[in-house]
Amino acid sequence: MIGHALKKFIRQLSLLFIFFFIISLIQINYNTIYPAINQKSDDLKRQIEICCTWGQKLADRILTYEINNAKPELTELVISALNYWEQNIRVIEFKEVGSKEQADIKISFRNDNGKVAGQTITNFDSEGFIFNAKILLAEKAFGKQLNKNLIEYIAKHEIGHALGLGHANFNDSLMSSLVYHSHNEISDCEREAFMEVNKWKLIENSLPKINKIKTYFC
Numbered sequence: 001m002i003g004h005a006l007k008k009f010i011r012q013l014s015l016l017f018i019f020f021f022i023i024s025l026i027q028i029n030y031n032t033i034y035p036a037i038n039q040k041s042d043d044l045k046r047q048i049e050i051c052c053t054w055g056q057k058l059a060d061r062i063l064t065y066e067i068n069n070a071k072p073e074l075t076e077l078v079i080s081a082l083n084y085w086e087q088n089i090r091v092i093e094f095k096e097v098g099s100k101e102q103a104d105i106k107i108s109f110r111n112d113n114g115k116v117a118g119q120t121i122t123n124f125d126s127e128g129f130i131f132n133a134k135i136l137l138a139e140k141a142f143g144k145q146l147n148k149n150l151i152e153y154i155a156k157h158e159i160g161h162a163l164g165l166g167h168a169n170f171n172d173s174l175m176s177s178l179v180y181h182s183h184n185e186i187s188d189c190e191r192e193a194f195m196e197v198n199k200w201k202l203i204e205n206s207l208p209k210i211n212k213i214k215t216y217f218c
């Protein structure tokens with residue numbers, strides 16, 4: 001009896017292990033600390049780090065999303081941030097899906113009043129393409145209520161990570177790691193970096209191929 005239960009347990013455990021092994025061979029985690037503390041030099045050539053390429057999920061130029069655990073006004077801010085990206089890059093669409101479907105980008109708000117105002121965790125499939133991204137936002141960080149402009153800015157910044165971008169080395173970028181600059185606009189640099197890393201679809205319209213470049217020079 002015990003032996004049978006143990007076997008069942010081990011079988012379930014190994015299935016769980018295989019599942020996580022397949023979907024998260026690698027995980028990349030970006031945290032937005034508020035207020036930001038690291039300073040980067042601005043005298044280098046302007047560049048944005050590139051993380052990763054979206055695969056087959058971008059074949060229809062649509063990335064699906066779901067927003068959980070958000071008050072209506074916060075949901076609005078997130079949708080506005082998604083619309084902003086959509087209108088400025090003009091090459092993909094974001095589409096909301098219900099919780100029964102597996103969204104490509106899952107966005108939720110944390111209530112722990114912690115030290116992180118935004119966080120994006122990117123998961124990869126076995127071929128190294130982005131499998132999904134999870135964005136965590138906060139209404140409060142460091143015991144402070146974040147104002148709506150800041151939350152929307154952080155949402156835009158984290159969406160940039162979910163799309164596969166890393167940080168910019170210059171301050172007047174949405175992808176700057178210095179949150180207090182709150183540069184709220186998508187420039188050609190972010191748009192072109194996103195196009196370049198997903199070149200297989202957005203430029204060449206061919207089959208998924210990982211772009212190995214790690215830095216986009218603006």
Ligand SMILES: [Zn+2]
Pocket residue numbers: 030031032157161167176177
């Ligand atoms: Zn960041």
